[in-house]
Amino acid sequence: ACSTSSSQSTEKAASADGNSTGGTLNIVRLSDATNLDPHFITDIPSANINYQKVYENLVKPDEDFVLQPSLAKEWTVIDDKTWEFKLNEGITFHDGATFDAEAVKATFDRLLDPATGSPQREKFSMIKEVKVVDPTTVQFLLDYPYAPLLSILASQEGSILSPKALAEDPESLRDKPVGTGPFVFEEWKSGQEISLTRNEEYWGEKASIDRVVFKVVPEDATRLAMIETGEAHINDQVPVTEIERIEASSTMGLTRTEGLAVEFLGFNTQKAPLNDVRVRKAISHAIERESIISGVYNNVGTLANSAMSPKVFGHSKNTKPAEYDLNEAKKLLKEAGAENLKISLLTSDRKERINMAEVIQSQLKGIGIEVEIQVVEYGTFIEMTNAGEQQMYISGWGNATGDGDYNQYNLFHTASQGPAGNSFYYSNPEVDKLIEAAREETDDNKRLEIYEELAQMELDDAVYVPIRNYEHMAVHNEKVSGYWLNAANYLMIDKVKIAE
Amino acid sequence: MLMFILRRLFQTIPVIFGVTIVVFIIMQLVPGDPAVLLAGEGATQETIEALRTQLGLNQPLYAQYIDYVTNIFRGDLGTSLKNNQPVLDEIMLRLPITLELAIFSTIITIVLGMAAGIISAVKPYSIIDTVVMVIALLGISLPSFWFGLMLMYGFSVKLQLFPVAGWDSLAHIVLPAFTLGAGGAAIVARMTRSSMLEVIRQDYIRTARAKGVKERVIIYKHALRNALIPVITVIGLQFGALLGGTVLVESIFAINGLGRMIVDSIRMRDLPMVQGGVLVASLVFVAVNLLVDVLYRFFNKRIELN
Amino acid sequence: MKIEMDKEKPLLVTQTIDHPRQSVFGSFFSVFMENKAAVVGGLIILFYIFIAIFAPVLAPYHPHEINLDNKLIPPSMEHWMGTDDKGRDILSRILYGSRLSMGVGFAAVAFGGFFGITLGLIAGYYGKWLDTIIMRCMDVLLAFPGILLALAIVSALGPSLINVTIAVGAFSVPLFARIVRGSTLEVKQLEYIDAIRSLGARDGTIIFKHILPNILSPIIVQGTLRVATAILSAAGLSFLGLGAQPPSSEWGTMLSSGRDFLFTAPYIAIFPGLAIAFLVLGFNIFGDGLRDAFDPRMKK
Amino acid sequence: MQTVEEKKVLLEVSNLKQYFSVKKDSIFQPKAYVKAVDGISFVVNEGETLSIVGESGCGKSTTGRAILRLDEPTDGKVLYAGKNIVDLSKQEMRELRGDLQVIFQDPFASLNPRQTVKQILREAMTIQKSVTKPLQHDRMIELLTLVGLPAEALDRYPHEFSGGQRQRIGIARALAVDPKLIICDEAVSALDVSIQAQILNLLKKLQKQFKLTYLFISHDLSVVRYISDRVMVMYLGKIVEISDKKDLFDVPLHPYTKALLSSIPVPNPSVKNERILLKGDVPSPINPPTGCRFHTRCPFATDRCKTEEPALQELRPNHFVSCHYAEELLG
Amino acid sequence: MEPRETILEVKNLKTYFHTKRGISKAVDGIDFSLKKGETLGIVGESGCGKSITSLSILRLIPTPPGKIEGGQVLFKGRDLVTLSDSEMRKIRGNEISMIFQEPMTSLNPVIPVGEQIAEAIRLHQKMNKKEARAKAIDMLKLVGIPSPEKRAKQEPFQLSGGMRQRVMIAMALSCNPEVLIADEPTTALDVTIQAQILELIKDLQAKLGMGVIMITHDLGVVAETCNKVAVMYAGNIVEYAATQNLFDEPKHPYTRGLLASLPKIDEDKEELYTIEGSVPSSYSMPEGCRFASRCPFAEAMCHQKQPELLEHQDGSKVRCWMYSNEWTGEKRQEEVFS
Numbered sequence A: 001a002c003s004t005s006s007s008q009s010t011e012k013a014a015s016a017d018g019n020s021t022g023g024t025l026n027i028v029r030l031s032d033a034t035n036l037d038p039h040f041i042t043d044i045p046s047a048n049i050n051y052q053k054v055y056e057n058l059v060k061p062d063e064d065f066v067l068q069p070s071l072a073k074e075w076t077v078i079d080d081k082t083w084e085f086k087l088n089e090g091i092t093f094h095d096g097a098t099f100d101a102e103a104v105k106a107t108f109d110r111l112l113d114p115a116t117g118s119p120q121r122e123k124f125s126m127i128k129e130v131k132v133v134d135p136t137t138v139q140f141l142l143d144y145p146y147a148p149l150l151s152i153l154a155s156q157e158g159s160i161l162s163p164k165a166l167a168e169d170p171e172s173l174r175d176k177p178v179g180t181g182p183f184v185f186e187e188w189k190s191g192q193e194i195s196l197t198r199n200e201e202y203w204g205e206k207a208s209i210d211r212v213v214f215k216v217v218p219e220d221a222t223r224l225a226m227i228e229t230g231e232a233h234i235n236d237q238v239p240v241t242e243i244e245r246i247e248a249s250s251t252m253g254l255t256r257t258e259g260l261a262v263e264f265l266g267f268n269t270q271k272a273p274l275n276d277v278r279v280r281k282a283i284s285h286a287i288e289r290e291s292i293i294s295g296v297y298n299n300v301g302t303l304a305n306s307a308m309s310p311k312v313f314g315h316s317k318n319t320k321p322a323e324y325d326l327n328e329a330k331k332l333l334k335e336a337g338a339e340n341l342k343i344s345l346l347t348s349d350r351k352e353r354i355n356m357a358e359v360i361q362s363q364l365k366g367i368g369i370e371v372e373i374q375v376v377e378y379g380t381f382i383e384m385t386n387a388g389e390q391q392m393y394i395s396g397w398g399n400a401t402g403d404g405d406y407n408q409y410n411l412f413h414t415a416s417q418g419p420a421g422n423s424f425y426y427s428n429p430e431v432d433k434l435i436e437a438a439r440e441e442t443d444d445n446k447r448l449e450i451y452e453e454l455a456q457m458e459l460d461d462a463v464y465v466p467i468r469n470y471e472h473m474a475v476h477n478e479k480v481s482g483y484w485l486n487a488a489n490y491l492m493i494d495k496v497k498i499a500e
Numbered sequence B: 001m002l003m004f005i006l007r008r009l010f011q012t013i014p015v016i017f018g019v020t021i022v023v024f025i026i027m028q029l030v031p032g033d034p035a036v037l038l039a040g041e042g043a044t045q046e047t048i049e050a051l052r053t054q055l056g057l058n059q060p061l062y063a064q065y066i067d068y069v070t071n072i073f074r075g076d077l078g079t080s081l082k083n084n085q086p087v088l089d090e091i092m093l094r095l096p097i098t099l100e101l102a103i104f105s106t107i108i109t110i111v112l113g114m115a116a117g118i119i120s121a122v123k124p125y126s127i128i129d130t131v132v133m134v135i136a137l138l139g140i141s142l143p144s145f146w147f148g149l150m151l152m153y154g155f156s157v158k159l160q161l162f163p164v165a166g167w168d169s170l171a172h173i174v175l176p177a178f179t180l181g182a183g184g185a186a187i188v189a190r191m192t193r194s195s196m197l198e199v200i201r202q203d204y205i206r207t208a209r210a211k212g213v214k215e216r217v218i219i220y221k222h223a224l225r226n227a228l229i230p231v232i233t234v235i236g237l238q239f240g241a242l243l244g245g246t247v248l249v250e251s252i253f254a255i256n257g258l259g260r261m262i263v264d265s266i267r268m269r270d271l272p273m274v275q276g277g278v279l280v281a282s283l284v285f286v287a288v289n290l291l292v293d294v295l296y297r298f299f300n301k302r303i304e305l306n
Numbered sequence C: 001m002k003i004e005m006d007k008e009k010p011l012l013v014t015q016t017i018d019h020p021r022q023s024v025f026g027s028f029f030s031v032f033m034e035n036k037a038a039v040v041g042g043l044i045i046l047f048y049i050f051i052a053i054f055a056p057v058l059a060p061y062h063p064h065e066i067n068l069d070n071k072l073i074p075p076s077m078e079h080w081m082g083t084d085d086k087g088r089d090i091l092s093r094i095l096y097g098s099r100l101s102m103g104v105g106f107a108a109v110a111f112g113g114f115f116g117i118t119l120g121l122i123a124g125y126y127g128k129w130l131d132t133i134i135m136r137c138m139d140v141l142l143a144f145p146g147i148l149l150a151l152a153i154v155s156a157l158g159p160s161l162i163n164v165t166i167a168v169g170a171f172s173v174p175l176f177a178r179i180v181r182g183s184t185l186e187v188k189q190l191e192y193i194d195a196i197r198s199l200g201a202r203d204g205t206i207i208f209k210h211i212l213p214n215i216l217s218p219i220i221v222q223g224t225l226r227v228a229t230a231i232l233s234a235a236g237l238s239f240l241g242l243g244a245q246p247p248s249s250e251w252g253t254m255l256s257s258g259r260d261f262l263f264t265a266p267y268i269a270i271f272p273g274l275a276i277a278f279l280v281l282g283f284n285i286f287g288d289g290l291r292d293a294f295d296p297r298m299k300k
Numbered sequence D: 001m002q003t004v005e006e007k008k009v010l011l012e013v014s015n016l017k018q019y020f021s022v023k024k025d026s027i028f029q030p031k032a033y034v035k036a037v038d039g040i041s042f043v044v045n046e047g048e049t050l051s052i053v054g055e056s057g058c059g060k061s062t063t064g065r066a067i068l069r070l071d072e073p074t075d076g077k078v079l080y081a082g083k084n085i086v087d088l089s090k091q092e093m094r095e096l097r098g099d100l101q102v103i104f105q106d107p108f109a110s111l112n113p114r115q116t117v118k119q120i121l122r123e124a125m126t127i128q129k130s131v132t133k134p135l136q137h138d139r140m141i142e143l144l145t146l147v148g149l150p151a152e153a154l155d156r157y158p159h160e161f162s163g164g165q166r167q168r169i170g171i172a173r174a175l176a177v178d179p180k181l182i183i184c185d186e187a188v189s190a191l192d193v194s195i196q197a198q199i200l201n202l203l204k205k206l207q208k209q210f211k212l213t214y215l216f217i218s219h220d221l222s223v224v225r226y227i228s229d230r231v232m233v234m235y236l237g238k239i240v241e242i243s244d245k246k247d248l249f250d251v252p253l254h255p256y257t258k259a260l261l262s263s264i265p266v267p268n269p270s271v272k273n274e275r276i277l278l279k280g281d282v283p284s285p286i287n288p289p290t291g292c293r294f295h296t297r298c299p300f301a302t303d304r305c306k307t308e309e310p311a312l313q314e315l316r317p318n319h320f321v322s323c324h325y326a327e328e329l330l331g
Numbered sequence E: 001m002e003p004r005e006t007i008l009e010v011k012n013l014k015t016y017f018h019t020k021r022g023i024s025k026a027v028d029g030i031d032f033s034l035k036k037g038e039t040l041g042i043v044g045e046s047g048c049g050k051s052i053t054s055l056s057i058l059r060l061i062p063t064p065p066g067k068i069e070g071g072q073v074l075f076k077g078r079d080l081v082t083l084s085d086s087e088m089r090k091i092r093g094n095e096i097s098m099i100f101q102e103p104m105t106s107l108n109p110v111i112p113v114g115e116q117i118a119e120a121i122r123l124h125q126k127m128n129k130k131e132a133r134a135k136a137i138d139m140l141k142l143v144g145i146p147s148p149e150k151r152a153k154q155e156p157f158q159l160s161g162g163m164r165q166r167v168m169i170a171m172a173l174s175c176n177p178e179v180l181i182a183d184e185p186t187t188a189l190d191v192t193i194q195a196q197i198l199e200l201i202k203d204l205q206a207k208l209g210m211g212v213i214m215i216t217h218d219l220g221v222v223a224e225t226c227n228k229v230a231v232m233y234a235g236n237i238v239e240y241a242a243t244q245n246l247f248d249e250p251k252h253p254y255t256r257g258l259l260a261s262l263p264k265i266d267e268d269k270e271e272l273y274t275i276e277g278s279v280p281s282s283y284s285m286p287e288g289c290r291f292a293s294r295c296p297f298a299e300a301m302c303h304q305k306q307p308e309l310l311e312h313q314d315g316s317k318v319r320c321w322m323y324s325n326e327w328t329g330e331k332r333q334e335e336v337f338s
């Protein structure tokens, strides 16, 4: 299944001439940021403004999602529970503060301080202490061995914040981020746009554009029209249905990147009739996943074979979800003695999800299950799944770190039932045990084996039906070149050029 | 006149209170506990309880309402759940944009509507009248959101005459203002026409004819001024429809106005913002109505007697 | 203050026979039939009602049946209006959707009309403080611009077609109340009301037997035009995603999902858009025609 | 003022006042009233026709409506057969309404356009229970014959009749409940002379036949002269003169009555009567003139008239007038 | 009486309304003439065509549906029916002017009355704004409006009905017209005010010497103000005579019936004469005499053929077979109307 190679910019994006510099890059987006403080950001639109633009991390993923040095020059794992980082020198924050080990410590101290109330704190809870060895050396002391540490340090929430801002007015970071990145925050016109300007003092290779403006344009059609006419340059939320049009257009280009997330149909395993594994299996057999990928997603993304996408550490080609087999499905239903089933299907109001729900509805009709679709706004969706009010639901699980633990522990561990991610309310002691084992295992190959086993167990229990590995898309006007999308759906623009 | 304005001002006070009550009641209908919402995911029972006390949710309804109104008078419309900013600030950021849009649309409504109405009324039942009125009828029957998209497709994407979206220059204003104003213009055109035809039947028009006044002068001097009186009221009411229409048009043209703010806030269940937005939009409308009444009175002094 | 009362000039004796000032159904019908536009409007509405009733017979396909192999087929012999992004036949969906869109229109107006008419009658008939209170409340409802009141209500009750109906209906209450009150006041001062009062009729009799039937024309006209507005408002709310839920084929919802294909498969949005526009147009010209037919002054 | 001889008083109105509040222009302004009827007293005897005349807006209709309690009077008593109507409960009033009926001016507005003649008459009888169901049809035919309409009229709608015919239907409706007193408010003003004559004759005939009492409101003095036994002249909410018809027309006492009588054009070019032209218009009833309300237009007004309100005094037998100088002017 | 020149002559004027319900023959062939300084009364019941007649003279009939179908309106020898619109405008308000029944609605509610008068003056006389305004104030003074300067600036709603009618008169007379058409100028007014207005018209006529057409349904008004009377019935003139003649010796059964059915202020009567039946519909006029169906004397011939307007020996004209040589029935009017 893991056939698609990492990132593929379209020809136009790559071939645009690189001799012009400067200009303002206009990026149009569906919704406004809600918060620009990395410790409080919970949504991609907000994170995308900061990530690798205003803020930087100790390490960063490259186009293949392999972690590379960034603010940290190099690192060593001193023992299971001690990681040491050597920092780059001569870096200053946008407010003039110096970047050094103290700055790193200040950042993580704030994040880990329960008084801060960061929703991201839990992710970093294994860190016992951040120790300043000298101005360019910092150590992370852990409570228990944690293999994926680097991946969380590379995530948005691992951004390094200005110690000066943290000391003087941490509140202000909410709407005035201060980092070390290639772009300096300029202004946030609420609901309208956020602008950044080039950091002239940047320690690395300076950006070629002068300015970036993130504009909010809620209407899909409008965003696309703006790209088409050149009023805007990049739109990283593209309706899958527009691919043909974009490709046919002479003024637009498309960029596609395989993502880390997986979209699935989940079952609340504790709600009748879905508490019967036969019913769940029957449903799994009745869903023709391929047609969803092509029909709903216009072949954007790939067929998923587990809750971990091919880019995630822990993915295996060998896991096998249920085959599309209506006879088997009907047989299972008969066995379960389930007739005239009426099941509700919860989804958030994302268009593709609604479409997918409708397709599933019509597919399940084939085995005599009547599906009632319940579309709610995202907030309500979260509330409902957190409270376990749903029967079936469509959801996705992103992976900020690229490590399998993030999927397995949060989605399937008994301890994660409810808000933490296990909205299947799935509980299997054997699975729990294996997940815990994988966490502490340091041998990568062994971990991979465990994850493969886990994934198949979960599929056999028909906890969910994996549907699609995400693929991120961005559309740009022909004048733009040099940007890319990383697997976590961040728009990378430090090398962007705009032709005139 | 001054007395009249004062009296009308005085009369709007209960209306404003009524509006606050309705907004307050509607928000009470929202299922779910606001404190739970506000506390966010995974909040403990204590946090929620504390929030509830802090928000005054433990108090009886009337006390909550009194709090609500007092806060409004202090200029405190609450804070956004989405970004923790004072709702009033968020609104003040967008209100000027929406007003600008509304004013331009109103100008289109008035100019286009009246011109079409007069053209029709001058030659009733002629071809030109029929054409204008059919267009007007279409104008009120077309869904504005659909019309807006079509305009955008035609004029911005295909012809590239106007920018697609945004709010930076006069060129940006044209399409949204037209989308928004077209329906109103159609209504005003119809109203102007029927009002003109009504007036033309009046005895005093016959008197003017009996004096030997030219037909043109009759239309523009004798008929129009009288015919405009009911049209003014319609324009005032239309302004309300127009403010309501901003929720659609601002979304389509990506204009960061009050209307879009309300829609976005509904999507994100940011109730304080919805509440504040609806309240402010209503207050604007009340103010406009006040203005219209004053104008109406200015144009039609006869009502002083009744 | 009017000091001199306009004295009625002697009425034409012949006029009573030649030009009935007040029309009962027969004469109304003839005037109505003369108004070609209104007849066209009425036919359009009848056409839609026909469609709504016979949708299952007329529709070539099931409106919700997804067939991803057939998606985005432009209008053709098999699919006259093409198929949408899920391969559903747009014609069939529009046919079924007429039930929803018209249903919302009628239900909202019935709901708004019921309360509006009742309140308007009470305010107009009893006057005094009752009138003041009711009409001030209506003023408050009218102080909400456009569909904002509906929007606020839907935001509170949650998106669904029923809530949209309630919301759009609530928004018509004050309009009905105003018109009914005005007409009630007008009819109330007519001498036959005084005559029937001096016969000792009860208020209920007067209101329902003597006032209501005589103010039906403005109510029907307003009702018809409001149905048009209600359909548009409901479609607008659905467009914003606050109305009917999938796989419903409510036209606003269809339009809303079709707008993504505006440039690639415009027929998905064009046909429901036309369906709305045409129906609304029908109600509008029908309402106009009714107004002309009811209003003796409009006679040429 | 009751110098009633053998006649029986049917209705007695005493000190009747009807004020309507006027919409204020400012919240600071004191409440203003239209004093439409401002303390009038008179009696109506059984079987007679008392006419009220006066110019537009002087309060004629208001008086009639107050008697019928179509508007609740501000003050005063209306004694009908000894009972004060004003104090009756709604239910009692409903029962009494059968005795008091009304015929209006506008032959178009006074019938419900959506009821057939049959429905109109039946409703009247049903409300007052004056005729039991089985007898209703015969009674309806009888009524129509009485007012001079054919029986086919029953199934027709009001708009199918001419003005005069409609007025007849109105009269039939009033008669349907066997009333004692009928208030005719401008009952013939809207009709052409030829039709007017028909209705006037009819009214007279019915009065004789059923011993009806009429309170006949009109601004047309020629009609009043034809139909009345007694006449009451009103000016700005007050009675200025009340007397037997003959006396009033032969010897009008009040300057206003005189002017009124002299203003009426006589359809006879040979008669050249001396015309008394009044100055100006009728003042507003909102702030009526002090003293004698007529003083602003009266050719004989003195300072006394401006301040002192004249009382209604009996100057000749059964002839009352409210003018300080009536006696002098008579001489 | 010295012989005065005829300024207006209406010959066989026909005005029909073409409606969906058919043709309404509102005015169907009427003739009359008006001399300088003379007052002609046109009386008749509602709907008989009085207003349409007057509007036809000034060509103010709403067209469509109305149309002057035939006949002539000779004003000082010129046929108004055939004039161009702009020539017609020069006559309106200047040489022939008109006042209407409803003073409440006949003035433009949003224009000060002084300006409305001045407008007429400026249209027809070479005067600038200021002069016209001064003249307007003079006119207001002439019609007896107190403090005319103040009133000129007021809008109609600030004036009483009587005053408005005076304003209408001032406006109509502001250009010294030769003919004034007054369409029921006092019907809407109270009797005391009516007396004032009629007196005013009489005075002004004596002063300015114009011919007046006084349209009314009130025979009293006719008796008091007119020299000549035309009695109309269902679109025709049925009797046309000097006032004195008409009242002394009414000839047409309709006229007689009308007079007999009138209650009179100076006499008591037990019962009024009544004309039975009602006016035929203007859409379907009978073949014969239009009054035949209501006429107590009608013979077969009356129902068959419409009589002409015949001149009587005393100079009056009657449209009745009874006065023709062909009449075979009895003439027994006296017993009927006494």
Ligand SMILES: Nc1ncnc2c1ncn2[C@@H]1O[C@H](COP(=O)(O)OP(=O)(O)OP(=O)(O)O)[C@@H](O)[C@H]1O
Pocket: C002, C003, C004, C005, D020, D021, D034, D035, D036, D054, D055, D056, D057, D058, D059, D060, D061, D062, D063, D219, D285
């Ligand atoms: N409901 C009311 N509210 C306020 N004022 C009223 C009301 N009814 C009557 N009036 C006023 O009271 C006065 C007397 O009115 P009324 O109708 O009694 O006069 P009228 O003598 O019958 O006149 P007309 O001859 O015109 O019928 C008028 O000035 C009138 O405007």
Ligand SMILES: Nc1ncnc2c1ncn2[C@@H]1O[C@H](COP(=O)(O)OP(=O)(O)OP(=O)(O)O)[C@@H](O)[C@H]1O
Pocket: C009, C010, C011, C012, C014, C015, C018, E017, E019, E024, E025, E026, E027, E044, E045, E046, E047, E048, E049, E050, E051, E052, E053, E062, E065, E066, E217, E282
């Ligand atoms: N616009 C019209 N359309 C059709 N018929 C009309 C129109 N105007 C007038 N008529 C007809 O013309 C006839 C004469 O009307 P006209 O107004 O001259 O009557 P009138 O004698 O002035 O009556 P009144 O005393 O009521 O003013 C009437 O029968 C009427 O039906």
Ligand SMILES: [Mg+2]
Pocket: D060, D061, D062, D185, D186
């Ligand atoms: Mg009256």
Ligand SMILES: [Mg+2]
Pocket: E050, E051, E052, E183, E184
């Ligand atoms: Mg007339």
